[in-house]
Amino acid sequence: MTAVTPGLVCAHHHLYSPLARGMPAPPETPTTFQGILDQIWWRLDKALDFEMLRWSAKLGALEALESGTTAIIDHNETPSAVEGSLAIIAEACAEVGVRVVTSFGVTDRHGPMGAKRGLDENRRFLSSGGRGMVGIHAAFTCSDDTLRGAAELAEEFGVGVHVHVCEGPEDKDAVPRLEGLARDNWLLAHGVHLPTDHPLQGTILHNPLSNLNNSVGYADPRRFTNPVALGTDGIGADMIEAFRMAYFLHRSVDVTATPDTAWSWLETGWDLVPEAKNDRVLWSYDPMDPWHIAFTPGIRPVHVEVDGKIVMADGLPTKVDPDEIRAKAAEQARRLHARL
Numbered sequence: 001m002t003a004v005t006p007g008l009v010c011a012h013h014h015l016y017s018p019l020a021r022g023m024p025a026p027p028e029t030p031t032t033f034q035g036i037l038d039q040i041w042w043r044l045d046k047a048l049d050f051e052m053l054r055w056s057a058k059l060g061a062l063e064a065l066e067s068g069t070t071a072i073i074d075h076n077e078t079p080s081a082v083e084g085s086l087a088i089i090a091e092a093c094a095e096v097g098v099r100v101v102t103s104f105g106v107t108d109r110h111g112p113m114g115a116k117r118g119l120d121e122n123r124r125f126l127s128s129g130g131r132g133m134v135g136i137h138a139a140f141t142c143s144d145d146t147l148r149g150a151a152e153l154a155e156e157f158g159v160g161v162h163v164h165v166c167e168g169p170e171d172k173d174a175v176p177r178l179e180g181l182a183r184d185n186w187l188l189a190h191g192v193h194l195p196t197d198h199p200l201q202g203t204i205l206h207n208p209l210s211n212l213n214n215s216v217g218y219a220d221p222r223r224f225t226n227p228v229a230l231g232t233d234g235i236g237a238d239m240i241e242a243f244r245m246a247y248f249l250h251r252s253v254d255v256t257a258t259p260d261t262a263w264s265w266l267e268t269g270w271d272l273v274p275e276a277k278n279d280r281v282l283w284s285y286d287p288m289d290p291w292h293i294a295f296t297p298g299i300r301p302v303h304v305e306v307d308g309k310i311v312m313a314d315g316l317p318t319k320v321d322p323d324e325i326r327a328k329a330a331e332q333a334r335r336l337h338a339r340l
């Protein structure tokens with residue numbers, strides 16, 4: 001007996017991040033969220049080149065498939081490898097056989113020219129017919145001109161904006177700065193420090209593992225009237241794991257919480273990438289019911305179909321060689337770590 005579900009959706013991922021694993025320790029141990037950005041992510045993203053990004057994205061896509069996740073909403077930040085980066089990510093995912101909705105996270109961290117290059121990359125990818133959104137890193141690293149430019153670009157292409165909002169206390173001004181710009185089709189990642197009665201439209205992307213890892217606090221997303229979806233923020237794309245973590249965190253503040261709430265957040269992913277609803281995943285466990293899954297470790301997909309094509313059979317990817325992807329990604333990770 002095997003249970004079948006649609007393909008799962010990871011609503012917030014960074015396919016540039018898988019090669020970070022095992023990177024050399026930063027010069028100083030960060031003690032704040034800003035310190036984690038300065039010492040880890042902003043050193044790492046700057047060091048990535050196109051070849052590293054290609055294998056990082058392939059590894060991330062492979063890990064998604066191996067978790068029964070057939071759609072990834074990606075947010076890219078590679079300031080030294082901008083032009084064409086989104087096409088590389090889209091190619092990598094297509095090769096593995098999973099769907100991706102990608103965007104370039106624009107920022108003024110590298111000056112106004114850097115922000116313009118990011119906006120241009122979003123435009124380039126969307127103009128070429130790519131399945132994408134417009135990315136903004138976060139309000140606190142962008143000028144008002146950049147925020148407006150991104151919102152206008154999204155409007156022009158009829159897509160939403162994918163932006164980090166109030167992940168840490170550093171981004172406390174995000175609400176007044178994004179108010180009036182945010183629309184229903186925007187994706188607001190994290191919202192940990194977002195006031196409960198905020199006026200921003202859009203879907204909140206809850207990333208329980210990442211929030212725990214960055215010590216930023218619990219977002220408690222049930223307090224918002226916005227729709228809520230689940231992401232990983234770059235820590236793989238295992239949405240069963242994300243669901244379990246979301247449930248246990250919810251339960252930690254409310255002993256009457258049931259897994260149905262976290263499961264409904266997982267299901268919101270199908271509103272964001274409706275195509276994934278037609279994908280089929282056969283699982284190693286039956287039944288795929290929230291109360292079962294919350295307490296059952298090690299559930300794996302055994303057969304996956306995306307867009308009617310078999311991309312996993314007998315637990316193995318059919319389009320790519322997973323050993324080759326892992327070996328090439330490890331090679332690129334060594335180059336990246338040497339650079340750091």
Ligand SMILES: [Zn+2]
Pocket residue numbers: 012013014075164189233234
């Ligand atoms: Zn993120």
